[in-house]
């Protein structure tokens with residue numbers, strides 16, 4: 001893993017998903033096979049394989065505060081093209097320091113991660129009534145998770161993290177995307193652990209080789225995504241959990 005410390009000039013970017021997005025790191029140690037964020041390599045000049053480099057934006061917390069002083073408040077997505085709680089966050093605490101500022105200013109925040117390291121900051125989340133925390137989960141089958149997301153925490157750890165956050169009174173959601181084989185069982189696994197769920201299909205082709213290698217091609221077609229999302233939406237509806245299909 002190649003780690004560099006960098007001092008960017010921007011940190012609070014406009015986003016099409018929410019008002020703003022903050023990415024405290026360039027690159028992601030989780031290195032998911034299908035990750036769309038690998039396009040960042042083109043913009044940052046990285047030649048290393050995705051998942052094998054991380055730039056830590058060590059000035060991010062100071063820079064964020066200066067930018068927030070000049071911008072109108074809005075919802076901030078943490079993060080869009082890296083996991084804000086990837087392992088290096090344990091050392092650098094850049095996400096935590098950025099969140100401290102966002103909470104102090106009272107801006108709404110949507111966190112999205114695959115890591116139970118997010119539990120470290122529960123006390124901070126409880127200081128805000130405008131924060132929601134999401135864990136991305138793509139399959140209830142951890143063997144499938146290992147094929148597509150070998151560097152990320154297990155499915156079980158993520159679901160447990162959602163449960164603990166929910167019990168702590170934090171608004172939680174599950175980003176069920178991309179829907180991988182074995183995703184069908186997630187409705188039962190997430191029961192009473194989330195306030196809402198988002199469903200999306202596989203939209204990128206970076207991980208097609210994994211489907212081919214393991215004879216899973218039947219689960220990357222329109223039919224699979226349509227029927228599976230319909231079943232999940234109905235399972236979540238029975239539990240009274242709001243489910244939004246994004247495709």
Ligand code: SF4
Pocket residue numbers: 028029030031032034035036037080081082083114152
């Ligand atoms: S955790 Fe998210 S940002 Fe990181 S590699 Fe996986 S999909 Fe990409």
